[in-house]
Amino acid sequence: MNTLFQNPLHERLGTWPLAYIPFGGADYGEVAAIAREIGDGDDGRFxxxxxxxxxxxxxxxxETLENGQRATAAALWQKAxxxxxxxxxxxxxxxxxxxLVAAQAKETAAFDKAMSLRDVPGEKLEIPLGDTILPGWLIRSTSHPNExxxxxxxxxxxxxxxxxxxxMAAASALARGYHCLIFDGPGQGSALVRNRVPMRADWEVVINAVIDVAVEQPGIDTARIALYGMSLGGYLAPRAASAEPRLAACIADPGLWSIVGGFRAQAVRLGIDPDALQQLSKVDDxxxxxxQQYIESDRTMYWTIVQRGYWVHGVTNLRDYLRSAEAFTMEGRAASITCxxxxxxxEDDSxxxxxxSFYEALHGPKTLLRFSTEEGAGDHCEMGNRTLANRRILDWLDEVLA
Structure with missing residues (x-):
């Protein structure tokens, strides 16, 4: 398989923008040129x-905005x-x-500028959650902004x-006639970087707060509110749907039963007795x-668990991370989803x-949508073919909400 980046972690993280090419978020030549310049450099070089x-x-x-080209300037700031x-x-x-703090601030400023320059400007939202405020945007349908x-x-x-x-999804949904709401929840984006709010498993509390704000906005059909979760959102969204009756539909991309399931399977492959792994946080030293040795021996795994996992969950060691991660499960909750x-x-997404099996545990109306490697959509979140993924997923949503 051809790769752009020499470092496997850089390949994983640096190729995500390729998925946004059909929607104007990157161009192949830009990413390839960046990969060549990074070469065998370290994370600082990246x-x-x-x-x-x-x-x-x-x-x-x-410069484009100075020349009066607002739409082009918006697209460029969004790419930035x-x-x-x-x-x-x-x-x-x-x-x-x-x-990281400096780049995240620049990311936020660029995104805010892009939203303000849209033909129908995005509307910045403040979503109260406990003693913090989650940042969000309401972006109205491209074709029906006032309906x-x-x-x-x-x-x-x-x-x-x-x-x-x-x-990944909003650009396609806006073109279909949906209003879209995007936000940073606990453990995500600026809520994590600026407000230091860690991830939480009871995501129904988060979505309850988001919907409370959403239904107060004009132009929202409150009988047709759908939730679409991607990556870890494939757990967070159905978890929310298990206790949020205002949802008319829910999408999990992928359907994710728990965080620790894949980690437990990897531990078995390392030769650890499966019976000893029923509660990962209570395994012996x-x-x-x-x-721990396995994690530290693999750069990508170290980034996934220690750099990302510890930080997002607000912990400092593996046992506490596993204890936190074990709470992220649909066990005992899947049957409560009614929408x-x-x-x-x-196909290739671990x-x-x-x-x-998640699908089998659901009692309400349900659909399992498969994507294949042959279609170029077999990887995580169908990143190799988001055009196909959005078409099929939004076709389903159109039918459900019709």
């Missing part, structure tokens, strides 16, 4: 090259926000790297941003040490391995 590219696009946006977000991903973790329309709430995952969620559910299963 950050510097992506940041320079983002700054260049932002300068182009400012993707590049800024890509730059800081490899330097995730606590204590926060000042470079009462169904609302699609788009839910990020572990490390995606508002820029990601816009290009010898098993925990073996898991129509769509689960996706991409997180989607439990989608079929």
């Amino acid at each position: 950050y510097d090259v992506w940041l320079r590219a983002a700054d260049r696009v932002a300068r182009d946006a400012a 926000s993707v590049f800024y977000a890509t730059a800081y991903h490899p330097i995730y973790g606590a204590p926060l790297d000042p470079r 009462v329309r169904p609302l699609l709430i788009l839910n990020n995952g572990y490390d995606s941003t508002l820029s990601d969620i816009y290009y 010898a098993i925990l040490d073996k898991l 129509p559910m769509l689960l996706t299963h991409a 997180l989607a391995r439990g989608a079929a």
